[in-house]
Amino acid sequence: MKKILLCGYMASGKTTIARLLGKASGMPVLDLDEVIEKKTDKSVSRIFAEDGEITFRRLEHDNLKALLENENGFILSLGGGTPCYANNHLFLQQDDVISVYLKTGIDELVKRLRQQGKERPLLEKLPDDELHEYVAKHLFDRSYYYHQAKHVVVTDGRSPEDVINQIMSLF
Numbered sequence: 786m787k788k789i790l791l792c793g794y795m796a797s798g799k800t801t802i803a804r805l806l807g808k809a810s811g812m813p814v815l816d817l818d819e820v821i822e823k824k825t826d827k828s829v830s831r832i833f834a835e836d837g838e839i840t841f842r843r844l845e846h847d848n849l850k851a852l853l854e855n856e857n858g859f860i861l862s863l864g865g866g867t868p869c870y871a872n873n874h875l876f877l878q879q880d881d882v883i884s885v886y887l888k889t890g891i892d893e894l895v896k897r898l899r900q901q902g903k904e905r906p907l908l909e910k911l912p913d914d915e916l917h918e919y920v921a922k923h924l925f926d927r928s929y930y931y932h933q934a935k936h937v938v939v940t941d942g943r944s945p946e947d948v949i950n951q952i953m954s955l956f
């Protein structure tokens with residue numbers, strides 16, 4: 786059974802697309818941030834604040850590894866940084882994995898991040914006028930890891946339905 790991993794920057798659409806793919810395919814949907822929150826009974830923001838980012842990155846790696854070893858047939862939205870730490874990008878290349886990078890441009894990401902205003906530990910202390918520059922640099926740093934996914938699907942200027950139809954054609 787397939788293991789579908791969705792990666793991409795914060796607000797690229799991982800959670801939205803995973804849920805829609807789950808509805809369309811009937812496969813179970815998991816979100817790595819939520820898996821970690823349930824396991825630790827803490828929000829991601831609290832883990833960052835109380836235990837530090839390194840503890841979060843270790844939890845991220847261990848939980849992803851365990852899911853890939855023990856579960857079968859799922860759609861998993863990764864955290865925004867997951868492929869960029871602890872050699873997690875190698876999981877994207879595993880034989881039993883269909884990995885997709887939801888590629889979204891800087892302007893569109895900044896627009897969605899401003900609209901959503903969700904709790905995001907990496908962005909919370911950032912003044913709004915520095916957001917564009919931060920995302921541009923961060924995406925540049927992370928791009929290598931996101932591109933280790935087997936498939937790249939652009940989301941800019943497209944509806945979520947359009948994006949899921951393209952992903953469904955991959956499996």
Ligand SMILES: Nc1ncnc2c1ncn2[C@@H]1O[C@H](COP(=O)(O)OP(=O)(O)OP(=O)(O)O)[C@@H](O)[C@H]1O
Nearest residue numbers: 795796797798799800801865897940943944945948
């Ligand atoms: N083509 C598209 N594909 C996916 N999302 C889209 C698209 N167009 C617009 N959106 C919007 O972009 C937002 C993406 O947010 P979502 O929470 O799914 O991203 P995420 O990658 O899971 O971010 P996070 O870092 O918070 O986990 C949603 O509000 C969604 O409606």
Ligand SMILES: O=C(O)C1=C[C@@H](O)[C@@H](O)[C@H](O)C1
Nearest residue numbers: 795818829864865866905906
């Ligand atoms: O981009 C990131 O590094 C993060 C994205 C979120 O999904 C969370 O995993 C956490 O806030 C870190």
Ligand SMILES: [Mg+2]
Nearest residue numbers: 799800801862
């Ligand atoms: Mg998400």
